[in-house]
Amino acid sequence: MASTGTTTPHAGHADVHEHGAHDLSFWKKYVFSTDHKTIGIQYAVTALCFLLFGFFLMMLMRWQLAFPGKAIPLIGGLFGEGRAPGGTMLPTFYNELGAMHGTIMVFLGIVPLAVGGFGNFVLPLQIGAPDMAFPRINMASYWFFFLGGVTMLLSFIIPPGGAAQSGWTSYAPLSDIAGSGQTWWIMGMVLLITSSLLGAINFIVTTIQLRAPGLSFFRLPFFCWAQFVTAFLLLLAFPPLEAAGVLQLMDRVAGTSFFLPSGLVVSGQALQVSGGGNPLLWQHLFWFLAHPEVYVLILPAMGIVAEIIANNTRKPLFGYRTMVYSLIFLGFMSFIVWAHHMFMTGMGTTMAAFFQTTTMIISIPSVAILTSLIISLWGGSIRFNTPMLFALAFLPMFGIGGLTGLPLGLNITDIPLHDTYYVIGHFHYVVAPGTIFALFAGIYYWYPKATGRKMSETLGRWHFWPSLLLMNGIFMPMFLTGLAGMSRRLADGGATYAFTKPVLHYNQWSSFSAWGLALFQIPFIINFFWSMKNGEKVDSNAWQSTTLEWSAAGSPPGHGNFKTIPTVYRGAYEYSVPGAAKDFTPQDQRS
Amino acid sequence: MSDIPIPYTVAPRPDTGLNNGKIGIWLFLASEVMLFGALFATYILLRTGATVWPHGREFLNIPLATTNTIVLITSSVTMVMAWYSLKMDRFTQFRIYLGLTILCAFGFMFIKYLEYSHKFELGLYPKTNTFLAIYFTMTALHGLHVVGGACVNAYLWGPGAKLWKTDKEQFTNRVENSGLFWHFVDLVWIFLFPVLYLL
Ligand code: HEM
Ligand SMILES: [Cu+2]
Numbered sequence: 166m167a168s169t170g171t172t173t174p175h176a177g178h179a180d181v182h183e184h185g186a187h188d189l190s191f192w193k194k195y196v197f198s199t200d201h202k203t204i205g206i207q208y209a210v211t212a213l214c215f216l217l218f219g220f221f222l223m224m225l226m227r228w229q230l231a232f233p234g235k236a237i238p239l240i241g242g243l244f245g246e247g248r249a250p251g252g253t254m255l256p257t258f259y260n261e262l263g264a265m266h267g268t269i270m271v272f273l274g275i276v277p278l279a280v281g282g283f284g285n286f287v288l289p290l291q292i293g294a295p296d297m298a299f300p301r302i303n304m305a306s307y308w309f310f311f312l313g314g315v316t317m318l319l320s321f322i323i324p325p326g327g328a329a330q331s332g333w334t335s336y337a338p339l340s341d342i343a344g345s346g347q348t349w350w351i352m353g354m355v356l357l358i359t360s361s362l363l364g365a366i367n368f369i370v371t372t373i374q375l376r377a378p379g380l381s382f383f384r385l386p387f388f389c390w391a392q393f394v395t396a397f398l399l400l401l402a403f404p405p406l407e408a409a410g411v412l413q414l415m416d417r418v419a420g421t422s423f424f425l426p427s428g429l430v431v432s433g434q435a436l437q438v439s440g441g442g443n444p445l446l447w448q449h450l451f452w453f454l455a456h457p458e459v460y461v462l463i464l465p466a467m468g469i470v471a472e473i474i475a476n477n478t479r480k481p482l483f484g485y486r487t488m489v490y491s492l493i494f495l496g497f498m499s500f501i502v503w504a505h506h507m508f509m510t511g512m513g514t515t516m517a518a519f520f521q522t523t524t525m526i527i528s529i530p531s532v533a534i535l536t537s538l539i540i541s542l543w544g545g546s547i548r549f550n551t552p553m554l555f556a557l558a559f560l561p562m563f564g565i566g567g568l569t570g571l572p573l574g575l576n577i578t579d580i581p582l583h584d585t586y587y588v589i590g591h592f593h594y595v596v597a598p599g600t601i602f603a604l605f606a607g608i609y610y611w612y613p614k615a616t617g618r619k620m621s622e623t624l625g626r627w628h629f630w631p632s633l634l635l636m637n638g639i640f641m642p643m644f645l646t647g648l649a650g651m652s653r654r655l656a657d658g659g660a661t662y663a664f665t666k667p668v669l670h671y672n673q674w675s676s677f678s679a680w681g682l683a684l685f686q687i688p689f690i691i692n693f694f695w696s697m698k699n700g701e702k703v704d705s706n707a708w709q710s711t712t713l714e715w716s717a718a719g720s721p722p723g724h725g726n727f728k729t730i731p732t733v734y735r736g737a738y739e740y741s742v743p744g745a746a747k748d749f750t751p752q753d754q755r756s
Numbered sequence: 757m758s759d760i761p762i763p764y765t766v767a768p769r770p771d772t773g774l775n776n777g778k779i780g781i782w783l784f785l786a787s788e789v790m791l792f793g794a795l796f797a798t799y800i801l802l803r804t805g806a807t808v809w810p811h812g813r814e815f816l817n818i819p820l821a822t823t824n825t826i827v828l829i830t831s832s833v834t835m836v837m838a839w840y841s842l843k844m845d846r847f848t849q850f851r852i853y854l855g856l857t858i859l860c861a862f863g864f865m866f867i868k869y870l871e872y873s874h875k876f877e878l879g880l881y882p883k884t885n886t887f888l889a890i891y892f893t894m895t896a897l898h899g900l901h902v903v904g905g906a907c908v909n910a911y912l913w914g915p916g917a918k919l920w921k922t923d924k925e926q927f928t929n930r931v932e933n934s935g936l937f938w939h940f941v942d943l944v945w946i947f948l949f950p951v952l953y954l955l
Contacts, residue, residue: 294763296762365787366780367780369779370776370783373779374769374775375763400786401786404787405790405791407791408794412798415889415893420881420882421882421883421886422883422886422889423798423886423890439883439885439886440886441885441886442886443801443802443805450794453794725760727760729760
């Protein structure tokens with residue numbers, strides 16, 4: 166068994182000698198580990214670094230949007246004449262930043278943290294398993310992710326083209342004829358897809374096969390259900406994007422024309438290709454992945470929030486079964502709504518009617534889950550600790566994100582809103598103050614399990630309240646600029662259009678809020694490292710919780726998680742059961 | 757290492773009736789179906805949208821492809837026989853059948869090589885037209901799968917076979933899973949052949 170020290174790669178360097186009791190070498194234990202807990206932490210730490218990096222890219226973009234054409238202060242000189250002559254950002258550089266911000270945030274930040282990090286660390290513990298079903302495949306999954314990330318990062322410095330510039334959506338034909346960075350983008354994506362494929366198989370098999378005796382599907386914590394459904398989405402939605410990536414690669418390196426129509430003219434010259442391809446094909450293949458992908462971004466977040474709300478209201482979740490059925494239904498439906506991203510392509514009324522209908526239908530289960538979570542608060546004696554604050558903030562933030570999505574799901578309202586900042590505002594509400602808040606909540610909540618200590622509540626509050634305020638400061642104005650017609654992906658934030666003049670000053674609000682948000686992540690970063698050594702020590706059940714990860718002895722539990730496989734006697738949320746000795750009854754407690 | 761071994765790596769879990777590896781391989785195949793499904797969908801979309809569509813039967817080599825179809829079907833049969841031999845506890849026989857399966861894979865790739873090089877000699881490349889683009893892309897991706905399957909089988913034939921001495925059941929399971937993948941690769945070809953060569 167591992168001793169109680171931290172298992173983060175950082176602390177590992179210093180502690181390895183004291184931990185000599187374990188017969189594994191440093192490399193086997195912290196780097197090429199097959200233990201799901203270590204892999205989870207590797208995933209989480211790597212993903213947090215990528216999130217920070219993506220955040221930096223975004224802060225540069227926000228300068229350009231607030232003060233278009235002005236030299237970037239202080240650091241402007243660092244980017245070289247090719248990107249920012251005299252410190253002033255070129256549009257091509259803005260495009261690099263935009264495409265890579267989107268890609269990094271989605272594929273290298275949120276998903277690896279939500280699924281690779283939390284899923285890996287928590288899921289096997291919550292189902293009472295000694296590890297994932299395939300520990301070595303699990304390790305491979307992390308390393309494919311890592312390589313994919315490195316490929317994406319290196320693309321910035323690989324000549325001649327720099328990083329991809331065609332947006333995270335890589336729409337053809339632009340992406341077919343774009344600079345060399347796009348090829349690296351595809352390579353990176355193929356590695357990431359491989360990683361998530363390996364991960365998804367592992368998660369599904371683990372959930373089906375390694376549930377502890379007595380842990381029937383309807384006793385699973387909601388978090389496990391969320392991961393389970395997410396894994397199916399990853400498993401089935403990514404391969405079409407992989408196919409699309411292969412086709413695009415062929416277009417770029419073998420000269421085919423899958424996405425290039427006949428007679429395409431670029432910069433006044435006819436393109437010398439065979440033609441006959443279809444640019445819309447890319448959009449279909451891309452969104453067939455990317456719509457389920459948005460549920461990959463949100464379902465694990467809902468799972469985390471559900472755990473924390475049940476724990477801190479000291480009440481069972483309201484409508485647990487409804488929530489589970491909604492989740493499954495949502496999973497199915499997410500495969501047949503993709504073309505609501507394509508109303509602008511002239512798809513015809515029959516198709517549009519179909520995709521509008523499915524889109525309205527899929528909003529129902531999301532609302533059911535959110536409503537259940539809100540009703541769960543009713544009559545609880547709520548503990549307002551930091552994880553709970555973030556979880557509570559998730560509800561209205563995700564609510565705003567979801568509700569502003571409805572007009573985008575209807576043809577008639579989407580056409581004027583499409584590709585404006587309204588869309589940027591909408592999905593960022595879902596993923597930034599939505600998912601990211603849930604992920605923060607999860608970090609504060611499971612940190613004691615990973616390290617044996619709680620994070621500081623004071624610093625937690627210094628992180629939470631300003632972040633909540635500033636997140637809204639960033640994204641609320643985007644609805645206004647978007648409704649006024651300001652287009653997205655413009656390096657000057659719409660400054661050349663007369664009709665955006667009255668709203669352009671909101672860009673500065675957004676930008677100052679964004680930089681402010683960066684400042685108030687510092688308490689979190691300090692908290693994260695400081696608490697490893699100095700946080701309040703806790704026993705293995707830090708939050709008096711019912712689920713199995715807290716029954717596993719030790720924080721973190723040793724290799725193998727449990728001394729003996731636990732037996733489960735009850736559902737996941739038996740809080741405040743009348744007549745029980747305490748206000749929580751762990752799942753593995755007989756009576 | 758772990759004090760508790762991971763459950764159901766070999767024996768099936770009573771309530772699901774399956775072991776971990778079996779579910780794993782089926783899930784993997786499901787994702788493969790999505791991969792090739794997307795490519796077939798691409799084929800349909802491009803073809804229905806095309807004003808002229810060159811027909812494969814006019815310039816692809818149907819006799820060679822027919823031979824290849826027979827080669828692959830044979831290899832699927834020998835694959836089953838290899839697994840069955842293990843079930844019957846006849847290890848030498850297993851080696852022969854699995855060896856034949858691997859040989860068939862080589863044969864398939866060799867014939868594919870003849871076809872490809874002939875096309876290149878005639879100046880027919882992926883970039884020549886959209887039909888050839890999809891033809892080369894799909895058959896090459898399928899070819900990669902054949903090579904992948906052959907590598908796994910070669911491993912099970914060679915170094916991987918050591919497991920037979922210590923854990924017969926697990927080894928048999930591995931061969932079974934590899935076989936499932938092999939049948940899938942075969943099945944993809946059964947679709948590719950008519951779609952690209954005949955229709
Ligand atoms: C507080 C943090 C964030 C801020 C201030 C921010 C800001 C921005 C801005 C200014 C754009 C560019 C809009 C344009 O030029 O059209 C953008 C695009 C984007 N962001 Fe964020 N973002 C944040 C977090 C995230 C997160 C967490 C995700 C994760 C999913 C994300 C995903 C995207 C995507 C996918 C795009 C589209 C990129 C493209 O057009 O190709 N962002 N964001
Ligand atoms: Cu969508």
